[in-house]
Amino acid sequence: MQVITTECQTVEVKLTGNRKAVLLLLQQQQRPLSAYEIIDLLRPQIGRIIHPMLVYRCLDFLLEQHLVVKLVSVNKFMVLPEGATEPGQCLICERCQAVTFSQSSNPLQQQRRKIAASGFKLNQQPVEFHGICQACQKDDNK
Amino acid sequence: MQVITTECQTVEVKLTGNRKAVLLLLQQQQRPLSAYEIIDLLRPQIGRIIHPMLVYRCLDFLLEQHLVVKLVSVNKFMVLPEGATEPGQCLICERCQAVTFSQSSNPLQQQRRKIAASGFKLNQQPVEFHGICQACQKDDNK
DNA sequence: CACATTTTGTGATAATATAACATATCATTA
DNA sequence: TAATGATATGTTATATTATCACAAAATGTG
Ligand SMILES: [Zn+2]
Ligand SMILES: [Zn+2]
Ligand SMILES: [Zn+2]
Ligand SMILES: [Zn+2]
Numbered sequence: 001m002q003v004i005t006t007e008c009q010t011v012e013v014k015l016t017g018n019r020k021a022v023l024l025l026l027q028q029q030q031r032p033l034s035a036y037e038i039i040d041l042l043r044p045q046i047g048r049i050i051h052p053m054l055v056y057r058c059l060d061f062l063l064e065q066h067l068v069v070k071l072v073s074v075n076k077f078m079v080l081p082e083g084a085t086e087p088g089q090c091l092i093c094e095r096c097q098a099v100t101f102s103q104s105s106n107p108l109q110q111q112r113r114k115i116a117a118s119g120f121k122l123n124q125q126p127v128e129f130h131g132i133c134q135a136c137q138k139d140d141n142k
Numbered sequence: 143m144q145v146i147t148t149e150c151q152t153v154e155v156k157l158t159g160n161r162k163a164v165l166l167l168l169q170q171q172q173r174p175l176s177a178y179e180i181i182d183l184l185r186p187q188i189g190r191i192i193h194p195m196l197v198y199r200c201l202d203f204l205l206e207q208h209l210v211v212k213l214v215s216v217n218k219f220m221v222l223p224e225g226a227t228e229p230g231q232c233l234i235c236e237r238c239q240a241v242t243f244s245q246s247s248n249p250l251q252q253q254r255r256k257i258a259a260s261g262f263k264l265n266q267q268p269v270e271f272h273g274i275c276q277a278c279q280k281d282d283n284k
Numbered sequence: 285c286a287c288a289t290t291t292t293g294t295g296a297t298a299a300t301a302t303a304a305c306a307t308a309t310c311a312t313t314a
Numbered sequence: 315t316a317a318t319g320a321t322a323t324g325t326t327a328t329a330t331t332a333t334c335a336c337a338a339a340a341t342g343t344g
Contacts, residue, residue: 016309016322036299051325056301061322072215072272075300091262100262107252112271114247119276120233127269129254130214134261158291158340177331193294198332203291217331 021046022058023067023079032076032099035059066124071099073128087112088126093133100133101126163188164200165209165221174218174241177201208266213241215270229254230268235275242275243268 015023025041026033033041035055042050059077062068070077071090074097080088081101089108091100104112104127112122157165167183168175175183180201181192201219204210212219213232216239222230223243231250233242246254246269254264 018323034300051323052301053303053325054323057322073270074214091257093262094265105253105256107249107256110249111247111253114249115233115271115273119279120235120242120271120273121279122271122273123236125272127271128215129257129262129264129269130267131257131262131264137261137263160292191294193292194332195294195334196292199291 018054019058019061022055023062026062026068026077026079030079030081032071032074032078034076038077069125071128072125073130074099087122087124090126090128091133092128092130093136094130095132095136095139098133098135160196161200161203164197165204168204168210168219168221172221172223174213174216174220176218180219211267213270214267215272216241229264229266232268232270233275234270234272235278236272237274237278237281240275240277 021042022038025038025045029041035052038055038059039050039052042055059068059070063070063077066086068077068079069087071092074092076099078099078101080086084101085103088101088104091102093099108127115122163184164180167180167187171183177194177197180197181194184192184197201210201212205212205219208228210219210221211229213234216234218241220241220243222228226243227245230243230246233244235241250269257264
């Protein structure tokens with residue numbers, strides 16, 4: 001057993017070797033990774049072929065523990081940045097794929113409460129907004 | 143050339159046979175379909191094998207024209223329901239996969255303005271919220 | 285018509301994700 | 315400690331979603 005302190009909670013979880021490796025990688029990278037990027041980055045560390053199933057199973061576990069979030073619109077996984085409270089929001093640039101995570105701001109929290117009041121039970125994953133980031137807009141004007 | 147009147151605009155587009163078939167199917171079904179569901183449903187109508195590429199190309203065109211929206215978190219495509227103004231929001235049930243489209247309500251519009259003011263240029267696709275619908279919650283309590 | 289542009293047809297392949305089943309490890313208690 | 319059940323891992327195969335590449339056909343324009 002091992003105590004993990006995250007932004008939103010202190011969890012006591014059985015963090016086996018594989019699960020720890022996936023979590024550490026995501027913590028090091030501080031950016032969203034696809035399952036297959038995780039496989040490629042982990043192979044040198046672990047020193048043998050890693051099957052997709054193994055990584056997906058680790059990710060499922062880490063998602064259940066709220067240690068990791070999935071960006072469902074781009075099929076990538078990330079740890080919550082330092083100091084983040086759930087569930088937050090992400091701005092995803094469709095040009096450069098940059099992802100900016102931030103806390104849910106007031107209107108979004110209000111929207112979530114409104115949805116909850118209607119009887120729909122929201123999950124705890126970030127809401128994903130898609131568009132073009134400021135940098136890419138500037139590039140377009142050149 | 144052909145004039146199409148949608149919820150948000152009247153577009154004059156060249157709607158070729160394939161594109162028309164995909165659009166009509168989505169209009170008939172009034173629910174989100176995956177590209178491969180579209181292929182399966184279209185085959186009997188068209189009478190020959192339809193390649194994925196063909197369907198994805200039609201969908202790309204219809205997306206560009208804002209005749210269709212993509213639910214990026216579940217890889218499905220739908221026409222906007224009668225009377226919808228863009229960009230709207232969707233509630234997606236993770237248990238039964240039911241999708242409920244609705245207009246962006248006030249707090250969400252406010253949130254969108256806030257994001258726009260920060261310099262991020264949002265696209266016109268619906269924002270997708272995930273959770274468990276009321277019906278599935280009731281089922282769980284049995 | 286000649287020519288450029290757009291659309292279509294088609295095969296191959298990439299990227300993402302799960303099913304199924306055998307084996308191994310861990311936890312509980314007889 | 316040995317038996318047992320629960321959990322985790324290893325592995326192969328397969329399902330699902332999406333794009334690349336290139337040739338042929340249709341369409342628009344002067
Ligand atoms: Zn949490
Ligand atoms: Zn960008
Ligand atoms: Zn539109
Ligand atoms: Zn449901």
